[in-house]
Amino acid sequence: MKKNVAAKLDEDIVFQAVGTVVRVEGTTFIVRSDRGDLRCRRAVSCLVEPMLHDFVMAGGQLSGASGAGATYVLAVLERESPNAQLSCEGDLSLKVGAKLQVVASEGLDLVTPRHMNMTAAEVGIHTSRAKVFASEILAIGSEIVGELANVKLKGTFFDKVFERVTERVQRSFRRVDEIDQLKAKQMDYLAEETLCLRSENMVAVAKELVKVDGEQIHFG
Known part of the structure; x- marks a missing residue:
């Protein structure tokens, strides 16, 4: 009989x-309940970070002999504020078998002091305005296709290196305030109607041959 009592x-x-969270001591939450003040840790399944004055559910396992054991905050039941924070000390991974959708009526912020990687077979962005602020942008791809009504670029330096550049425009206007220099192995200009060259001084220098051909040639 005594052995049975001892076993129980x-x-x-x-x-x-x-109960209610009456105090927060680091990672320990003091929950005031009918069983008294319970010193609880947050359970792994409780992703919502408990806050002061939250009404929570606590649970645990106590040793019948010593009364010692572990007590946890299992869930946050009620809160005065509608705000909530999902907290995890380690890595957090969301895995779904189908589609994952995040909807926010006021805005969405993704903040990290380290790296952010995104991998997808196709990415689509639909917005009325987009802004990108970065000290350096690196884009690597096989093709870029853009259809824009207006394009404005402003900067200090603009360098481009291509094997071939093809441009086709209806009208082209360019203004250079200082030096416009072109170096080429061969140049070919073709104007269907009129070609005008105007300057205060003009110098044409050739090592071997200078040829001017036309039905009429006027100098002076």
């Missing part, structure tokens, strides 16, 4: 209680 006293007691 040694049995662990599993309990649940509800």
Whole structure:
């Protein structure tokens, strides 16, 4: 009989209680319940970070002999504020078998002091305005196709290196305030109607041959 009583006293007691968080000490939450003040840690399944004055569910396992054990905050039941924070000390991974959709009526912020990587077979962005602020932008791809009504570029330096550049425009206007220099192995200009060259001084220098051909040639 005494052995049975001792065995019952040694049995662990599993309990649940509800109460209010009255104090937060680092990672320990003091929950005031009908069982008294419980010192609880946040359970792994409780992703919502408990806050002061939250009404929570606590539970744990106590040793029948010593009364010692572990007590956890299992869930946040009620809160005065509608705000909530999902917290995880380690890595957090969301895995779904189908589609994952995040909807926010006021805005969406993604903030990290380290790296952010995104991998997808196709990415689509639909917005009325987009802004990108970066000290350096690196884009690597096989093809870029853009259809824009207006394009404005402003900067200090603009360098481009291509094997071939083809441009076709209806009208082209360019203004150079200082020096416009072109170096080429061969140049070919073709104007269907009129070609005008105007300057205060003009110098044409050739090592071997200078040829001017036309039905009429006027100098002076």
